[in-house]
Amino acid sequence: MLVVCPTPIGNLEDLSPRQRTALAGADIIACEDTRQAGKLLELAGIDRSEGRPRLWRYDDHSAREQAERLVRELEAGLEVVLISDAGTPAISDPGYRLVRAARQAGVEVRALPGPVAATVALSASGLPSDTFFFEGFLPPKSQARRARLEALEDVGTTTLYYESPRRLEAMLSDVEAVCGPERQVCVGRELTKRFEEYYWGPVSRVLERIRSSEEVRGELVVVVAPGEGKQAADEGEVERLIHALLDQEMSSRGIKEVVSQMYALPRSAIYERISVVQKQREG
Known part of the structure; x- marks a missing residue:
């Protein structure tokens, strides 16, 4: 085994x-x-x-x-x-x-169940966590990193990244450029260890703290909030909308398009919720 x-x-x-x-x-x-x-x-x-x-x-x-x-x-x-x-x-x-x-x-x-640094940081971040996207490490070069950050903006959920201390400042600078200076982030350092520490707030302020502090050491998790107006949708609200659209005999594809325009949910999650509602109605 x-x-x-x-x-x-x-x-x-x-x-x-x-x-x-x-x-x-x-x-x-x-x-x-x-x-x-x-x-x-x-x-x-x-x-x-x-x-x-x-x-x-x-x-x-x-x-x-x-x-x-x-x-x-x-x-x-x-x-x-x-x-x-x-x-x-x-x-x-x-x-x-x-x-x-x-x-x-x-x-x-x-x-066996056990610790994952990304979810430890997420649970301590205070950022929306009912849906989230784990990316891991971003590309090391700024141009490619910004392109990936821009693509992940379309996901519309809290995103989680791993990063090395030597690239943290550059990575956060790219987050600021792509997502804006007011985007909420939480950087977890040395999680569960003696010198565990969190940097929390708008990315511009977190960057100021990073730049003014001594050399940042240890393994890092960066949690980035969804953009303004892209907070994770209330499940009850989404289900009520799906029920209403089904009452209008709208197709699953059409429902997906409507829901994705109104709420920040991945397409796979929308289809899953549509399927759940359809089964409830059939039962």
């Missing part, structure tokens, strides 16, 4: 009993950095005896090759636990390749 096992993003106390049990019971731990994984096992009090669990490097550079080898081990009946250096594997990480390969081979896959 393949077990997708999150690890703490900074605070060891966030390691759950289920995660500890999975790590201790693994035959193989697939990890980005074997040294980091070994340190985690040591801090968690998990002894490695007779070479078990084995630590296998599995990262962006080795994902394709190692996925095939790991699937063979899984098919032989061994228990493989997939971890990343921090957080939940397969979220902005190559772990999905192994999960997909295991499923294609008919191997059982289980995933």
